[in-house]
Amino acid sequence: xxxxxxxxxxxxxxxxxxxxxxxxxLCCGDWHLAEDVTQNALVRLYAAWGRARKESxxxxxxxxxxxxxxxxxxxxWFRRERVAExxxxxxxxxxDDGRAERLTLLDAVFRLTPKQRAAVVLRYWEDLPIExxxxxxxxxxxxxxxxxxxxxxxxxxxxxDEVPLTDQGATS
Amino acid sequence: MSEDLRETIDRExxxxxxxxxxxxxxxxARGHRDRRNRRLWGATGGLAVLLAAAVAIxxxxxxxxxxxxxxxxxxxxxxxxxPPEPQYLMWRGNGDHDEGENDETRRMTAAxxxxxxxxxxxxxxxxxxxxxxxxxxxxxxxxxTDPDTAVPTGPERVSYVINAPFRGGWxxxxxxxxxxxxxxxxxxxxxxxxxSHDHLIAGCEDYTxxxxxxxxxxxxxxxxxxxxxxxxxxxxxxVLVRTAEVHAVSGGLEELREVVVYxxxxxxxxLDSQELDSPTVAQMLAxxxxxxxxxVE
Numbered sequence: 001x002x003x004x005x006x007x008x009x010x011x012x013x014x015x016x017x018x019x020x021x022x023x024x025x026l027c028c029g030d031w032h033l034a035e036d037v038t039q040n041a042l043v044r045l046y047a048a049w050g051r052a053r054k055e056s057x058x059x060x061x062x063x064x065x066x067x068x069x070x071x072x073x074x075x076x077w078f079r080r081e082r083v084a085e086x087x088x089x090x091x092x093x094x095x096d097d098g099r100a101e102r103l104t105l106l107d108a109v110f111r112l113t114p115k116q117r118a119a120v121v122l123r124y125w126e127d128l129p130i131e132x133x134x135x136x137x138x139x140x141x142x143x144x145x146x147x148x149x150x151x152x153x154x155x156x157x158x159x160x161d162e163v164p165l166t167d168q169g170a171t172s
Numbered sequence: 173m174s175e176d177l178r179e180t181i182d183r184e185x186x187x188x189x190x191x192x193x194x195x196x197x198x199x200x201a202r203g204h205r206d207r208r209n210r211r212l213w214g215a216t217g218g219l220a221v222l223l224a225a226a227v228a229i230x231x232x233x234x235x236x237x238x239x240x241x242x243x244x245x246x247x248x249x250x251x252x253x254x255p256p257e258p259q260y261l262m263w264r265g266n267g268d269h270d271e272g273e274n275d276e277t278r279r280m281t282a283a284x285x286x287x288x289x290x291x292x293x294x295x296x297x298x299x300x301x302x303x304x305x306x307x308x309x310x311x312x313x314x315x316x317t318d319p320d321t322a323v324p325t326g327p328e329r330v331s332y333v334i335n336a337p338f339r340g341g342w343x344x345x346x347x348x349x350x351x352x353x354x355x356x357x358x359x360x361x362x363x364x365x366x367x368s369h370d371h372l373i374a375g376c377e378d379y380t381x382x383x384x385x386x387x388x389x390x391x392x393x394x395x396x397x398x399x400x401x402x403x404x405x406x407x408x409x410x411v412l413v414r415t416a417e418v419h420a421v422s423g424g425l426e427e428l429r430e431v432v433v434y435x436x437x438x439x440x441x442x443l444d445s446q447e448l449d450s451p452t453v454a455q456m457l458a459x460x461x462x463x464x465x466x467x468v469e
Contacts, residue, residue: 009196014196017192017196021194025185025189026185031189031190035194039194039199042194042200043199043203046199047203089341105177105180105181106185107189109181124178125181138337138342
């Protein structure tokens with residue numbers, strides 16, 4: 001790879017890597033798996049960097065991560081090694097103000113089905129439009145709406161009035 | 173989701189986030205190495221996936237020690253010692269990724285997408301998404317649930333793998349080399365959905381107990397209702413169909429469908445789906461019918 005393209009790639013990893021890892025974590029709830037999947041996605045991205053359009057690499061990376069997690073999950077329904085005996089830190093986090101007794105928003109997000117979770121995260125955490133979310137999840141825009149509606153309904157039920165939930169995501 | 177909600181997630185996320193170990197320099201070094209390897213080895217590689225790893229969960233068929241079919245030499249201990257951890261045999265990928273295509277994987281990818289279209293589903297061609305990958309696997313023995321204890325203990329095998337997208341879903345394909353499996357459903361020795369290492373499809377017993385599905389946090393109590401059906405293709409090849417309904421006690425239902433075709437040339441093709449909506453078993457059989465013969469080494 002040419003030096004200037006390599007510098008672009010380095011900048012991308014430096015500026016976007018952490019955000020992608022957090023996206024992967026929100027999708028799978030496992031920091032180790034999130035890091036593995038993000039690393040593999042970035043390696044794949046490196047292999048394609050020369051032919052990737054700069055404006056679409058972020059979407060590429062998210063799609064690779066999403067596909068990898070679907071793939072991992074397909075292989076992994078009870079199949080993959082889960083060595084950790086404790087839940088991820090965020091789920092068991094304790095807070096000075098006593099919130100440890102209450103369900104955190106992350107706790108609730110992790111109780112969604114994986115596809116609902118990915119749709120909710122892409123729409124409302126990544127703030128992506130419905131069309132782009134549908135492309136990443138490989139489903140129709142109607143399916144995205146259904147997934148996010150059901151996901152938000154579930155979150156509302158779990159969280160009652162602790163966190164205000166509206167369904168205003170990005171529109172374009 | 174409102175701005176408040178995004179901020180809440182960010183706050184909770186940042187509170188519990190371990191530091192990232194990925195660096196641009198390590199990725200560049202790996203990228204350079206992969207490129208060198210592809211040049212050296214002609215773009216073949218494997219999956220960084222630990223295939224069919226054991227999950228130590230209770231109440232499974234065969235619980236209470238090493239399953240019969242995987243008892244290994246050296247697993248016994250003296251009566252005063254704590255009971256040894258069970259050992260399992262499993263196939264493990266060679267730990268490297270390779271996204272390079274060659275003529276063989278390109279031909280297989282094209283044939284699979286054409287078969288999806290011929291079955292009535294509409295394939296989706298995603299840029300950079302999942303071409304057929306050649307996977308080299310090694311039979312290893314693992315003690316307990318620690319993958320670091322894996323010791324090579326048997327032959328290597330090759331399989332070809334793809335998760336192929338179509339409009340509205342995904343269907344998985346795994347094509348296995350001749351002589352690397354035993355026909356029929358194997359006992360679910362340590363895991364309700366994983367067959368013993370020498371089979372390609374798990375047993376047909378129902379299951380109730382705790383499990384930790386990937387993609388979910390924490391263990392879930394699940395009830396698994398399994399059915400198996402035997403069929404044959406128009407060419408007379410043996411087909412096994414296994415359907416597992418997974419009911420999570422906390423809510424949610426998934427249906428996992430697997431179709432195994434033991435092909436006339438000695439290879440075996442496994443198609444699987446875990447979407448509730450599609451594809452159906454009939455659609456997976458239609459895809460298989462539309463596939464041409466592959467010759468794999």
